[in-house]
Amino acid sequence: MDFQTELEETQRALREVTLMIEQSQGELAKITQRNAAITAHLQQVQKQGGASAAELNMAYDSALDAQQRLFVMRGQLEKLQNDKGHLEKYVAILNQVSSGAGEKNATDEAAGSKSTLSGVEMIVNAQEAERQRLSRQMHDGPAQALSNFILQTEIAMRLLDADPAQAKDELGNLKSSAMGTFQKVRNFIFELRPMMLDDLGLIPTLRKYSEAFKEQSGLEVSVNLTGTERRLEPYLEVMVFRAVQELLGNAQRHSQATQVKVQIDLGNDMIRVSVDDNGKGFDPETLKQSSNLGLKLIRERTELLGGSFEIDSLAGSGARISFSVPARG
16 A cells, blocks of 8 residues: 555545544434433332332332443543544655655655554454443443332331331341442442552552452462562553553453462563463464454553563463563663
């Protein structure tokens, strides 16, 4: 593809994204109106003393579904707007290069810009995938549980006079459910941004996370440290933690492993991390066609920091994924 074709293709993509944004904004307005109407209906049902448990449950489910659609649509619109911004910058670069440089320089700069855009697109897609995963987990877990809490509370209130003993049982069940949901919410918060990482640093956070991961997944997880335990630059601690988090998740979801070993070497010049599992392994060449953004994003971030990324795996022989980055903190 020559330079002029690249510019035309990018401008076409920009027009398509702009049109999709307009359509999404219209759809978002409709969903917002529908959400307001369903919320008003829910409030009306709540005020009606004679509403049945089935009617209440249906009203709550409709409200939750409308809120979920609103959340997803807002996320989609945000992603489209980000994509539009990246495309606009890319078009500006292409136009600037086209008007002020020779064909060779223009081709080189456009290739570099395209590579940068590809990296940004990968990060955006990975973030969107994570948002969708958390959105599904919140909808299937705490959001559904909260709906049940409201229903259980309504039942307990109606039983207080008619059958106090059964009302007490319902309140006991409600307390147990609330405690379980509270733990799930704490787990979500820890995955999003563990406060330990800011307060205590990388190694204590990884040890705590590995213990929680072991309890939730059933995998045998160990974290071993060599070198001098110390605080690193915040961006390094976040990068290493997110990478290990992603690799543990991959071992749970894909490898059918029973054991995972995390080895961290805090050297004076380099930080080296390896994650070994005894799972089914895979052919590293398949990653080129894979839709797994996690490993690609780890490689991208590692190389941006001046480090290296390696995969040692064969089908049926487990996997070792390792990376190293300069220790600048």
